[in-house]
Amino acid sequence: MASSTLICETQPWKTLKAHVEDIKKTHLRDLMSDSERCKSMMVEFDGLFLDYSRQCANQDTMGKLLGLAEAAHLKEKINKMFSGERINITENRSVLHVALRAPRDAVINSDGKNVVPEVWKVLDKINEFCERVRSGSWVGATGKALKDVVSVGIGGSFLGPLFVHTALQTDPEAVACAKGRQLRFLANVDPIDVAKSITGLNPETTLVVVVSKTFTTAETMLNARTLREWISAALGPQAVAKHMVAVSTNLTLVENFGIDPNNAFAFWDWVGGRYSVCSAVGVLPLSLQYGFPVVEKFLKGASSIDQHFASAPFEKNIPVLLGLLSVWNVSFLGYPARAILPYSQALEKFAPHIQQACIVSMESNGKGVSIDGVPLPFEAGEIDFGEPGTNGQHSFYQLIHQGRIIPCDFIGVVKSQQPVYLKGEMVSNHDELMSNFFAQPDALAYGKTSEQLLSEKVPQHLIPHKTFSGNRPSLSLLLPYLNAYNVGQLLAIYEHRVAVEGFIWGINSFDQWGVELGKSLASQVRKQLNNSRTSGEPIEGFNYSTTTMLTKYLEGKSPVPSDPITLLPKI
Numbered sequence: 001m002a003s004s005t006l007i008c009e010t011q012p013w014k015t016l017k018a019h020v021e022d023i024k025k026t027h028l029r030d031l032m033s034d035s036e037r038c039k040s041m042m043v044e045f046d047g048l049f050l051d052y053s054r055q056c057a058n059q060d061t062m063g064k065l066l067g068l069a070e071a072a073h074l075k076e077k078i079n080k081m082f083s084g085e086r087i088n089i090t091e092n093r094s095v096l097h098v099a100l101r102a103p104r105d106a107v108i109n110s111d112g113k114n115v116v117p118e119v120w121k122v123l124d125k126i127n128e129f130c131e132r133v134r135s136g137s138w139v140g141a142t143g144k145a146l147k148d149v150v151s152v153g154i155g156g157s158f159l160g161p162l163f164v165h166t167a168l169q170t171d172p173e174a175v176a177c178a179k180g181r182q183l184r185f186l187a188n189v190d191p192i193d194v195a196k197s198i199t200g201l202n203p204e205t206t207l208v209v210v211v212s213k214t215f216t217t218a219e220t221m222l223n224a225r226t227l228r229e230w231i232s233a234a235l236g237p238q239a240v241a242k243h244m245v246a247v248s249t250n251l252t253l254v255e256n257f258g259i260d261p262n263n264a265f266a267f268w269d270w271v272g273g274r275y276s277v278c279s280a281v282g283v284l285p286l287s288l289q290y291g292f293p294v295v296e297k298f299l300k301g302a303s304s305i306d307q308h309f310a311s312a313p314f315e316k317n318i319p320v321l322l323g324l325l326s327v328w329n330v331s332f333l334g335y336p337a338r339a340i341l342p343y344s345q346a347l348e349k350f351a352p353h354i355q356q357a358c359i360v361s362m363e364s365n366g367k368g369v370s371i372d373g374v375p376l377p378f379e380a381g382e383i384d385f386g387e388p389g390t391n392g393q394h395s396f397y398q399l400i401h402q403g404r405i406i407p408c409d410f411i412g413v414v415k416s417q418q419p420v421y422l423k424g425e426m427v428s429n430h431d432e433l434m435s436n437f438f439a440q441p442d443a444l445a446y447g448k449t450s451e452q453l454l455s456e457k458v459p460q461h462l463i464p465h466k467t468f469s470g471n472r473p474s475l476s477l478l479l480p481y482l483n484a485y486n487v488g489q490l491l492a493i494y495e496h497r498v499a500v501e502g503f504i505w506g507i508n509s510f511d512q513w514g515v516e517l518g519k520s521l522a523s524q525v526r527k528q529l530n531n532s533r534t535s536g537e538p539i540e541g542f543n544y545s546t547t548t549m550l551t552k553y554l555e556g557k558s559p560v561p562s563d564p565i566t567l568l569p570k571i
Contacts (some may be wrong), residue, residue: 007506008331008378012067019064020332023056028445028471031058043316046304048489050318052475054445055325055407056333065324066314068504074320077503082310084110084270090508094270097495098306100278101299101488110270122266126284127292129245129263133207134181134291141239146207148182150197151285152223153211157247158187160277160491161285163353164298167346167487170417174290174484183289186227189219194226203234208244209285213267215246215253218522228258247280275495278302278488294484301488309496319493322475323500329407329473331378331505339400340386342411343437346482347490350411351386354494380505390436401444401468408444408474411490412437415481437476444472525550 007013031037031053038053041062057065069075080087084094099108099115106116132138136145151161162185168174186197198206208231210224224244231243240258248254249268251261265280276282278299287295305319314320329335340351387395389410400406416430447470453463477493479486502508524541531537532554539550 004374004506006374006376007068007072007504008376010068010071012064012071016061016064016068016328016332019061023058023061023333026056026058028054028056028473029447031056032445034058043318043321045308045312045316045318046489047480047486048318048493049478050321050475051478052321052325054441055328055473055475056471057325057328057473061328062315062324065328068327069314069320069324072504072506074314074500074503078310078499081499082108084108084115088272088508095272095275095499096268096270097272097275097278098303098310100271101303101306101492103303110268115268115270118266118268122280123283123292123296126265126280126287129265130284130287130292133288139242140204140207141235141242142204144204146205146243147180148184148201148206149209149285149288150184150186150201150206150227151209151211152186152220152227153247153281154187154217154219156272156274156276157211157220157281158185159349159353160274161185161282163347163349164277164282164286164487164491165289166349167482168286168290168294168484170346171483172417174294177291177294178289181289183285185285186223187219189222191226194223198227198230203231203239203243206231206243207288209247209288210244210257210259211247211281213249213273215248215250215257218526224257245284247284277491290484297484298488301485302492303488304485305489305492305496309492319496320500322493322497323504325407325475326382326497326501327504330382331380333473334379335405335407335473336379337383337385337404337406339392339396339406339408340384340411341389341392341408341440342386343389343433344411344413344417344482345388346417347411348388350490351384354384354386376505376507378505380501380507389440390433393436393440397440400472405472408441408472410437410441410474410476411479412476413479413482413486417482441474441476443468444470444474446470447472529554 037058038051040059041051041053041055041057043050077087081095082098084096084099086092086094088095094110096108096110096115099106099110099119102108102116102119104116104120107114108116129138133146138146140146151158153161165183165185169178182201184197184201186193208224208227210220212220212224215221228240228244231239235243237258241260241263244257244259245263245265246254246257246259247265247267249266251264254264255261265284267276267279267281271279271281273281283292283295283299286298309317309319312318312320314324326338329338340354342348342350385396386392386409400408412434416433420429422429447468448466450463450467453466458466477490479490528537528539528541528550532539539547539554542550
């Protein structure tokens with residue numbers, strides 16, 4: 001096993017540990033009174049505005065965090081990622097999701113070969129195919145135009161595209177381009193999810209996109225076989241070639257499945273699943289719905305942040321600053337969670353995507369060992385959760401105001417996708433929403449003291465209940481609008497933020513062996529269930545608890561119908 005110095009053994013880490021006591025002596029009420037400090041904690045780039053002045057930190061803290069970045073060789077690690085070095089050493093892969101949205105003339109090498117032309121070859125193929133489908137020159141088996149798309153995937157192959165789709169569903173430009181079309185996603189192997197994904201759809205006008213790099217992902221392929229049966233039952237087996245396409249690298253299995261390999265769209269080993277929304281995984285279904293020109297704007301937004309991340313000085317680098325602050329909150333201040341609070345309903349699927357992936361704080365950085373396999377003697381990774389404002393204010397904000405201290409990311413938008421103005425109202429609907437966006441960070445920072453409550457003549461017995469300690473950190477990110485370009489920017493900011501955290505902690509943010517363990521155990525259970533059903537063999541090889549539950553499950557199951565078509569879900 002390779003050995004190296006853990007970041008916690010460096011002097012900058014130890015200096016920050018000692019600095020914690022100084023910060024604990026201050027309160028955000030006092031820190032926020034220093035206008036020069038606040039000004040130094042604001043960054044603007046390409047229409048975005050970041051204000052992190054409500055973090056429990058001062059200029060000295062930020063200087064020490066930048067020193068930690070230097071000790072962690074952060075710039076060198078970023079350069080290695082962009083240059084295509086195999087920084088995912090446990091899987092011996094490059095990490096090049098930035099190449100997926102690079103300009104056509106960019107040069108990004110992997111194993112000495114520029115991969116950007118390969119990326120654009122696939123993008124051009126997607127553009128051409130989607131134009132044929134959307135124009136009606138590609139039709140289904142019965143000659144009808146394909147207006148509806150079901151994208152079958154799981155994990156990043158589902159959550160990333162779903163996040164982008166949800167964000168664009170109410171953008172006027174995207175709405176106009178999607179008129180008369182539907183895009184649905186099928187991820188869960190639960191037959192209820194299958195039923196929801198096809199309810200109301202006509203197989204004659206539906207195109208299924210099967211997303212699996214290896215074309216062996218158990219959940220995805222079972223769902224794909226189910227939809228293949230749905231199409232075949234209605235239109236005949238020969239219809240599969242006109243109604244199903246694939247995003248995969250395994251053309252042999254694609255063809256064996258019944259899909260024309262010419263209708264398979266490639267991606268590469270250097271694309272991690274949770275970083276794949278900018279590949280054919282997301283670009284194909286999103287382009288079928290909105291058209292490639294809209295999706296290309298999304299890619300350009302992500303690329304703008306890539307360039308900023310690679311070149312901006314760290315003190316003005318949005319993903320770097322966010323990553324360093326996360327390390328500060330988790331490993332030094334001891335706050336294990338983070339709330340993602342977008343004040344836009346269009347971003348309702350952003351927090352779930354952050355949890356998984358791509359982002360992906362919990363899947364990427366939920367690690368207990370360094371990249372060299374050394375157990376970490378400090379906390380890494382965060383528990384991410386969230387809900388759009390103002391809904392969250394009426395569910396879990398009580399906890400973040402008076403319960404556990406949970407750093408918050410507030411994400412706001414200057415111009416609403418769907419503005420509403422009512423006569424006689426003091427403010428517009430969007431102004432009302434944003435009033436909460438601006439108020440909540442201050443409420444968390446300042447709180448409310450017992451002295452303030454006394455001056456307001458609050459009854460004595462209620463004072464403990466209405467006292468808010470404040471000093472609860474947050475940051476605010478303001479977007480000018482929420483179109484495809486801005487959605488791409490937001491995605492890339494959080495992708496790179498997670499990478500920064502991993503680079504500082506010295507962990508591999510780009511593998512997911514914990515996920516693989518669950519898959520392996522599920523395979524064992526699947527085999528036992530099949531053996532028990534087909535030959536009546538008793539459940540064995542598990543502990544008493546699992547054996548008992550499996551037996552109870554099998555006892556309550558109905559006999560398997562002989563006609564597979566009766567298995568298709570119905571609502």
